[in-house]
Amino acid sequence: MLFAIGAGDTIIATSDSADFPEEAKVIPRVGGFYGIQIEKIIELNPDLIVTWKGGNNVETLDRLTSLGFTLVNSDPKTLADVARDLERLGQLTGHEAQANKLAKNYRQQLSLLRQENAAKADVKVFYQLWSTPLMTVAKNSWIQQIIDVCHGQNIFYAAENEYPQVSVESVLLKAPDVILQSQDEGNIIGIDWSPWHEIPAVINKHIYQLDADLLHRPSLRTLLGIKTLCDVLDDARSTESTSVVN
Known part of the structure; x- marks a missing residue:
């Protein structure tokens, strides 16, 4: 998002996972999930540190604050938060005009996607977040918000937590029309659904692999992730409609 608003050339360090x-x-690089090199940050002496609290050690963030650094948490929880985060980053970096323009366009495109999909037929969806253990998404999760835009019906929507662990047997019982998998190789090869012909998604070949970066990273690219997911649900709807006609 910093690159999008024109602040990319002001970034003097980042984490190991930054690749777009x-x-x-x-x-x-100054660290990653294994930890942050505080000494390196002290040496670089940044004016602003953009953090993700969910992916960093609280003690590390507290230490940086105690050293006098200015920290701001970038952690959009809703689709609407992406636009608000863009505007805030624009204010903090002096790129308000570009940030406000992108935020406005993002809101318009998100609204349009909601309108385009609102009246479409429900499609029963199983989102395979990971295979071993088998994990999915439920209400209030980031991915669930995307599924909602595309008018998908998540078979595990009502699970007790946002990212529940489930069994193959429970997927069989709920009989999804579509199985969506993140494109990570370990996830795709972790479970072979082909023997389970009781599942409509298997019978109709409605198993799709999607780019996890577009779906799991809150940013402007989320719009591409939404469109991709909506397109595969449309493909499933189209196939089912053809089958009924035939």
Whole structure:
């Protein structure tokens, strides 16, 4: 999002997982899930540190704050939060005009996607977040919000937590029309659905692999993720309609 609003050239360091756009890959790294190199950050002396609290050790963030650094948490929880985050980053970096323009366009495109899909037929969806253990998504999760835009009916919507662990047997019982998998190789090869002909998604070949970066990372690219997911649900609807006619 910093690159999108025109602040990319002000980034002096980043985390190991930063890989978009291409220019991000050459920015010096100062850590990742294993921890942050505080000494390196002290040496670089940034004016602003954009953090993700969900992916960083609280003690590390507290330590950076105690050292006098300015920290801001970027962690959109809803689709609407992406636009608000863009505007806030624009204010903090002096790129308000570009940020406000992108935020406005994002809101318009998101509204249009909601309108385009609102009246479409329900499609029973199983989102395979991971295979071993078999995990999915439920109400209030980030992915559920995307499924809602596309008018999908998540078979595990009512689970007790946002990212529940489930069994193959429970998927069989709920008989999804579509199975969506993140494109990670370990996820795709982790479970072979082909023997389970009781599942409509298997019978009709409605198993799709989707780019996890577009779906799991809150950003402007979320719009591409939504459109991709909506397109595969449309493909499933189209196939089912043809079968009924035939």
